[in-house]
Amino acid sequence: MSVVVQKFGGSSVADPDRVRAVADHVARTWRRGTQVVVVVSAMGHETDDLLHLAAQVSRSRPGREMDMLITAGERKACALMCMALHDLGVEADSLTGSQAGFHTNATHTNAKILEVRPNRVRAVLGEGRVPVVGGAQGVSPARDVTFLGRGGSDTTAVALAAALGATACELYTDVSGVFTADPRIVPGARRMAVVGFEELLEMTASGCPKPAMRSVEFARRQGVTLHIRSSFTWEPGTWVREEDPSMESAVISAVTHDTSEAKVTVQGVPDRPGIAAALFRSLADHDVMVDMIVQNTSEEGRTDISFTVPGEHLELARRTCEAHADELGASRVLADAAIAKVSLVGAGMKAHPGVSATVFEVLAERGINIEMISTSSIRITCVVRTERMEEAVAALHDAFELERPLV
């Protein structure tokens, strides 16, 4: 009998009605003769509420105790899910990460899975019951409770699917799949029936909100087929699988955007070895997460270095650069929160060298200035003004004819 892992995120189980709706779907899958393993996140915003509670109680918040606190959320959700299944005549057993065999390292708040030994999950399945596993949790070598971090429920689901040899890992969420662009910005955006792992990784890294990038990497490595779909409409969503090398890929699959970052420019630094290293070392020492980095061509021995950081790190980044400005020989530090990243992703890009040129032309025709550029083999990212972002996304979506269904 085939096994399917069904993972439900926080919005899918946000309240009692939603828990019952999800249970109904699980019960229908189970009655069709499929062995179902359920993974649930904490209900709605509960994880945020618990973090807020911890902040009210403590300044230090040791990781071991944060994990004991946070994992209470998934525990509640999986117990409630089992109760709702029981009402529908489906016997189900909730399992904590530890009970489900998730052995992790001791890096609290962001633990890594060392091994999955799903003996109890298999035993529950063997009794014709439905195992409901708390997402994002495990147990350390010292037998302490561990949390896999934000988005960790996706990782739990993928790891379980790999360990059980499941035919698919279904990630249910509040969107109905992966789109060629954000449908709020591009009305003609199309849900993709299939997307490759590599493409999805570039998309999640450049603004596509779901699923968690770490779980996509994990699924790719383990060869787990993902199905990203909606727990509100229940329609088929987007399948994620390894690109088939024999198939010709679409040149461009999707346009993504990200307004969560900000830009810092350090002007007039001497163009000599060691300057960039000193700058980014001091930023790293202050735990500033740097994403894109661009260094302009040198003029008269001096250059500008620009980089993007998460919006909430902007002030810290600016202060750090200013504190080191003299030492670096910089003339000025500029901070700019009003930027957006617009990215084109497509596995077929590798074989089509003209894509970048088209991107620049499309934006230039509309007078949209490109402030920074960064590329990978299957992605082109441009930084533009926030207020021109929507126009840029729509224009690129249109120019590459993403609305047209693939044949």
Added chain:
Amino acid sequence: MSVVVQKFGGSSVADPDRVRAVADHVARTWRRGTQVVVVVSAMGHETDDLLHLAAQVSRSRPGREMDMLITAGERKACALMCMALHDLGVEADSLTGSQAGFHTNATHTNAKILEVRPNRVRAVLGEGRVPVVGGAQGVSPARDVTFLGRGGSDTTAVALAAALGATACELYTDVSGVFTADPRIVPGARRMAVVGFEELLEMTASGCPKPAMRSVEFARRQGVTLHIRSSFTWEPGTWVREEDPSMESAVISAVTHDTSEAKVTVQGVPDRPGIAAALFRSLADHDVMVDMIVQNTSEEGRTDISFTVPGEHLELARRTCEAHADELGASRVLADAAIAKVSLVGAGMKAHPGVSATVFEVLAERGINIEMISTSSIRITCVVRTERMEEAVAALHDAFELERPLV
């Protein structure tokens, strides 16, 4: 080094400020050189909130899943307590019931402790750290999470104190000890410095709200000294220990009251063997909890049987009796919610046969009618009208001079 168990109930840890206040007290105890083991209940009304959530999700609510759900409350509280202790420079480790070695039977929602193997608790103490244990939880032989039921945190504390050979088990609550009467009713009510186990058991059985009766029985059996005290004033409270047979006990220690019960009277039943048995069997079959039972003297071969039940069982009890009235040969069934139980408790009562007479005189002088009477060797309970209860309690407290401190 001596070990003390400190248990904090829901009201003691109801919000972040209270969690920090409790942590401060634990830290002060620890700095005085005492090894402290902390037991915490769920914060405030969280257990009720979780029960309400379960009722919104499910009709069936299987016990195993209820326990997984409910125990999330204590888990959160003990994690937060450790964080607050950490802020104060006291290293602390939260432990679930399972981690603390509470092995229970598999009677979910009301599990019984089979054995306590506090190896991890001892290990944490041995490292100079403070173990903070989630109350009312354990693990079943099948390695499922179990809940010890309402008031189970007191039992956790007492069982840990016994297993560790602690010098005392301090039960912190929102009252400052055990009183000779409810201070809201009798302004001169006095906090007892010491009370015997037997007396406290009779008191908790007849209206004294704290601590949970089951834990007092457990403490008595295990020889654990209890100290019932306030987490709001932190003053010394009431010590509970085995009565010292060489000491002369006070004739009366306290007056308690209970307005949570109601009375049912089945009138005119034939006074012959088997009638009472049939009546109370049918009530038991309907899960009606019967407390006091009184059968009047027979008149012309017919008698009245009165009994008390929890107020919320009154309607069910009345309907059950009415359904069996013909079969029992009863003439009428009366239901009365407006009653109160007033009890006198005192270990010295055994040696003073005149106590009942005094009680009846005191109430008769004030024209307070006694509707039912029930006694044990150290307790006299009278059922009176609810509206006369306060007057009865005050009069008895006065007549037995309970305001006067013991010499």
